[in-house]
Amino acid sequence: MSVTRMVSALSRAAVGLCVVFAVLAAAPAQAGSWVHGSYSSVWGTRSFQLWVPTGYQPGEKLPLVVGLHGCLQNPDQFAGLSRLNEKADAERFLVLYPxxxxxxxxxxxWNFMFSVNQERGVGEPSLIVGMVQWxxxxxxxxxRRVYVGGVSAGAVMTSILMACYSDVFTAGMVGAGAMYKAATTASGSLYxxxxxxxxxxxxxxxxxxxxSGRPRRTVPVLVVHGxxxxxxxxxxxTQTVRQFLQTNDYGDDGAxxxxxxxxxxRVVNATSPGGRDYTVRxxxxxxVLLLQQYEVKGMGHAWPGGDPAFPFADPAGPDGTTLMWDFFKQHSR
Structure with missing residues (x-):
């Protein structure tokens, strides 16, 4: 058996084990509450949290948003910073936080800089996709409405997921992140x-x-940066915008x-309620709105409009969570 087929077989076998593990760790919860779980495969084990929105009815199909935290964060902190659970309750969607x-x-x-995490079917991206399947x-x-967005390292991982799993994710948001394969080593990442x-x-x-296998599909992406x-x-x-424009140039007709x-x-200049000027392209x-770029004037490494009780918030900026959801809900597979 070839190495590729062997890894594929091991991965399929591991998926069955992973689902059992996750079921034991994360029994279904009541609406408007957390589900905690863990997912494992041959590529490792990662925990996750799932927010089930208020009013959830079993059998009613809802969109799913995957929220990826940045460095020095965890799911609780990213959920608090972004207020994504409140948006999920108001707009009725599930939120998965790896x-x-x-x-x-x-x-x-997230170890976005290593090659094992930059291809389809391997590494940390495959664990996140496994959680989605769970x-x-x-x-x-x-x-038709599965989305992914993140901040900082989570945003770079979003670029990888949108690149390598465009059949899974309908649209994505890259907040204070970088393009696909911006670096392939730790030192290259720092540069x-x-x-x-x-x-x-x-x-x-x-x-x-x-x-993603040279598909004939487009990849809608929102890019936000200070x-x-x-x-x-x-x-x-700017590089992320250019990269995904090129990806879409190939994706729409294969050339x-x-x-x-x-x-x-279209280019629009505006000011947030908190006083931040920003430019939208x-x-x-x-x-179809394939790419949208928000350039927030004077904002540092932050989530715009975030809750100031959490690190990496810029409360003066436009509401990043609303920008993200408004972009996502325009796109369905």
């Missing part, structure tokens, strides 16, 4: 966060399309032919 393990990264960063098997999920990736966004756009981010250089936001333009169709193709 949790990075301390034994895998002492600062709880939720689908235990709750009524509208498979990319400080100065921007050394790699071409156009080349990475092709790589992202290839990671102009004063001194942790992840704002150029990473690099500028059928998806890298020029915005829309990239529309065929009547």
């Amino acid at each position: 949790n990075q393990a301390l034994f895998s990264n002492a600062t709880q960063c 939720v689908k098997s235990h709750y009524a999920v509208d498979e 990319a966060m400080t100065f921007g990736s050394i790699y071409s966004p156009d080349d990475r756009g092709y790589d992202a399309w290839a990671c 102009t004063n981010d001194n942790v992840v250089n704002p150029i990473n936001g 690099d032919n500028n059928s998806v333009s890298n020029q915005p169709t 829309d990239y529309v193709t065929g009547g």
Whole structure:
């Protein structure tokens, strides 16, 4: 048996074991409450939390949002920072929060910089997708409306998931993050966060399309970044936009032919209720908003409009959670 087939067989066998483990760890909860669980495969074990919104009725198919925390965070902190559970209660969707393990990264960063986590079917992204499948098997999920969004390291992992699992996730949000394969080593990651990736966004756009198997589908992505981010250089936001525009140029018709333009169709300047100026760039193709970029003036490494009781909040900014959900709900498979 080839190594590829052997890994595939082991993965299939492990999935069955993982589901049993998760069922034992995470019995279904009442509406408007947490479900805590753990998911395991040949690629490791990670815990998760699932928010079941108020009013959930078994059998009623709801959208699912995967929320990915950043470094020095956990699901509770990201949920508090973003107020995503409150939005889920109001708009009626499930929220899955995967949790990075301390034994895998002492600062709880997702290990987006390593090649084992940058391809389909392996590493940490495969664990997150496994959790999604678990939720689908235990709750009524509208498979046409499964989304993923994150901040910082969680945002870079979002880029990987949107690149390599565009058949699973309908749309994504990259908040203070970076493009797919912005770095492939730990030292390269430090350089990319400080100065921007050394790699071409156009080349990475092709790589992202290839990671999902060169599909004929588009990948809607919202990119949000602060102009004063001194942790992840704002150029990473611009590179992320360019990369996913290129991915969509391939995805709409299978060719690099500028059928998806890298020029915005609309640019709007506005001010948040908290006083932050920001610029919005829309990239529309065929009547579909494929890419949207929010450039928040003066914001550092933060979640805009976040709860100031939690780290990495910029309460003066526009409400990042509302921006994310408003973008997501425009897209259905």
